[in-house]
Amino acid sequence: MxxxxxxxxxxxxxxxxxxxxxxxxxxxxxxxxxxxAPAIRKAMLEAEVEYDLMGEDPTARELQEFAADMFQMEAALFVPSLTMANLIAVMAHCRERDSEIIVGDLSHMHLFAQGGTAQLASVHSTTATTLPDGTFDLEQLESKIHHGYPDPHYPRSRLICVENTHNIRGGRVLPLTFLREVRALADTYGLSVYMDGARVMNAAVAQGVPPSTITQHVHAVSVCLSKGLGATSGTILAGPREFISRAVRCRQALGGEVMKTGMLAAAGKLCLLEMTxxxxxxxxxxxxxxxxxxxxxxxxxxxxxxxxxxxxxxxxxxxxxxxxxxxxxxxxxxxxxxxxxxxxxxxxxxxxxxxxxxxxxxxxxxxxxxxxxxxxxxxxxxxxxxxxxxxxx
Structure with missing residues (x-):
């Protein structure tokens, strides 16, 4: 096209x-x-639409299966917005009340989400200093991890969040070596890694790699369909099947169920196929x-x-x-x-x-x-x- x-x-x-x-x-x-674009409007108008929560919407299923395959994840879920997807990811990873996430001090999740992780998910955040290229100092990151402490004063670190590309740092692309090292550090301490991948398709194009080369280093990822890809709205959240099962429940609790997702999903699939x-x-x-x-x-x-x-x-x-x-x-x-x-x-x-x-x-x-x-x-x-x-x- x-x-x-x-x-x-x-x-x-x-x-x-x-x-x-x-x-x-x-x-x-x-x-x-x-x-x-006219092609997106046409795809939305012609989409087959059914009730999504029961898994009956074929267009939504097609998008989710296509996205899971593209990012080499076990499963994927359509979510109305990136902000909601980020919040769902935190909720699904941090199910105990003493949970803590580690996030960049200049990240979108930390600065521009109204403190949703604390306000709505009851999850504490600690920050790592965002370097000019969007990465963290790994020694500082490790020093932020609270894990296995017998002292009940500390929260327990559950999740490391990265942003790719990095918005405030001017669309910087996270190096694959950095992602690999963050994943190794998380594995050492039994933490998960989540990528706010609002513009991860831009990162893949800039690095000349398939998106799965990037997402292989994280446990879960969100991909915004309505930014550079040009869909009307929506975000894909992808990760392990068990994580997506929990994400479905979190989406429902946050009011994110779209009764008939097909039209939005049709736009999203077309954009993943044609706009990258x-x-x-x-x-x-x-x-x-x-x-x-x-x-x-x-x-x-x-x-x-x-x-x-x-x-x-x-x-x-x-x-x-x-x-x-x-x-x-x-x-x-x-x-x-x-x-x-x-x-x-x-x-x-x-x-x-x-x-x-x-x-x-x-x-x-x-x-x-x-x-x-x-x-x-x-x-x-x-x-x-x-x-x-x-x-x-």
Missing amino acids: GRSSVQGYCTTLKTGPGGVARTRVVDLRSEVVAKL GRLEEDHCNAKTFAQALDDCDPPLFAVDTAAVETNIVCFSLREPSLSPYEFCTRMGQVGAGEVAALGQGIQVHMFPYHRNIIRAVWHLGISSEDTQLAIQKMQFVASQYLRDKLRAQ
Whole structure:
């Protein structure tokens, strides 16, 4: 299936008086802003749908069996969201009330899930320092493990959680050697390893390996279907059969049962089949933009181009007087003189993400042409800011 039949279109064209094109919009806030591709809509409409909880939905079964085979796990389960999948994984692994997980201090699970592991699962978390490449120091990780202590003051470590690719670290791909060492450490102490694999397909493409080469080092994994793969919603949770059996119960308790999953499952299976191959295009476009940031004159941006491995670019501003919020506002508006300078207005949507970081994300709605538009707008904003600064002096 070619790009024309699966691409969702996020970039839009706004028109001025008389229908003359005036403004192009490039949305880099997240993969989830991309519109559904026609092929995905068609697959959803034609899906065979039955009651899923009883195991009667054939489309859901097909997706789960296909995903289990792809990730070389015993079984898989469709879950409405990644946040729910992560919480289910913790609940299914940590069934005793003195349980503890070890998670990265900059992980999505730790920062952006409203403390769900404590709030809803009654599981304590301890953090390991997230290194710039998304990994942990293994000695520090080992020092966090509480296992076999006779002292009743300590919780018992049950689960190590990793994130691949790493969101806040700019889509960094976890090295296979690191995953192998984490698994060996977990096996030594009788712990399980869980991967928040929201973008693990990006990791597989970046490393040039099948996803099972990555997931062989963990006991369970989640894979988001609605990010780079472009499905409408949903996540696959995969692992041992006993784990998935417990996950089904946890999903039910959390209100995650979708009575008729078939339409969502059809979209998910199509995306796993057809959309993985085009992720490299997102990676190339992200690297092109990162290099343009680094080359910008005036040198307004700080970006580690070598760290841009997949579809996320995280960067900061060298100029203290320009806040990330103001920069994103300027990028999202058509400035004075812009149409005359660029031949059209360009709105590029991104937002301040974490601390002073600005994040931009490439997805199936953003083409190489859109990337060049974003570069033009970035260069225009930088030059206009410098002009305004010099005038104010």
